Amino acid sequence: MWNNTKISQLLGIDYPILQGPFGGNLSSVELAAAVSNAGGLGGFGAYTLSPQEIVDVNDKIKSATAGPYNLNLWVSDTDMADDGISDQQYERAKAIFEPYFNALNIDFPTKPAAFQSRFANQLDVILDIRPKVFSFIFGTLPVSVMEECQSKGIITIGTATTLDEAIVLENSGVDAIIASGFEAGGHRPSFLEKAESSLMGTFTLLQLIREKVKTPVIAAGGIANAKGITAALILGADAVQIGTAFLACEESGAIPLHRDMLFSDHAKYTTLSRAYTGRLGRGIRSLITKQLPDGEIAALPFPLQTSIMSSLRKAALEQQWPEFLFLWSGQIAPILKHRNASELMQSLIRETTEHADLFKK
16 A cells, blocks of 8 residues: 555554644644644644743643654754854844834834754753654754664654755664755755755655665655655655645644635745745745845844844734735645645545555556
8 A cells, every 4th residue: 555655664654644843833732633643643843942842742742642743853943153143234134124114113123132052952852752753954963862862762854955965864864854845835954055055846856865865755845635645655755744735724823814825826926035034935925025035135144033023023913914924835835725634634645545556557
């Protein structure tokens, strides 16, 4: 059967379908549990959480599902220098973005303080609570951490946007590799080269990795239905990770406006930009990304740009100016059909099974 793959065996799941672990409060216990309860692998993006919040979320997920699930962290959670940003950097960003704050009659934020990485403390919690699956992006883990994960029975999954990254991840000892194509919504998790020079489509990247890497591969980006799953498996994927289709479901942490936009004509138009967070990511085009296609050059380093733009987002929501918002979305959004995670999973399973004859050719 199509669902009996190296990944489904490794993770102990019925179907090789992973839910993308969203950051920024977009993940939810309800969504992760719904996917795991349906035989897939639910996921929760924890990179913004404190250690105690990670413990609390883990307890809630365990109470909501008996199946395995995935907790996700960012190896690199800041791009700024240790001493913060200069006044010149701040003023340059202010000159570019302040007009949008003026349009909403709000003050431009003061210069943000330096950001201290939280990853080390978050990692300690992961090693302590021992989730079945621990995935990570924006880098690799030290040998000592990989060995500890292995000794504690934690399955590790790294993410690659290029063949070189996949090779580095395999050499580090990960149990599986996500091949993340540029079609995917959210941040581009590149770590060897700039994200702008690591823009390969999912199916091309999948085939290149499959040729050079022996570690099981999970295809991500541009997959939202059974046809995408079937194509990925035929091309050599051992599983798929689906993001935007699950983000659009009522169980996700996305606000109603975000979910509605994913089903609207606006979802036909996505773009990659650094303007909102300082890191390159794909979302539905906004007024800012239209007017400042090169404006990201003046963006502050991640996550300081996020702290600057958060007040603009809040005001835009309060004043009902959605055109100022940058809502994460993959290019596949226009084909979305389901607003309920369980119904989406049932559709993916049923329709992929109907395509079973294709796997025999």
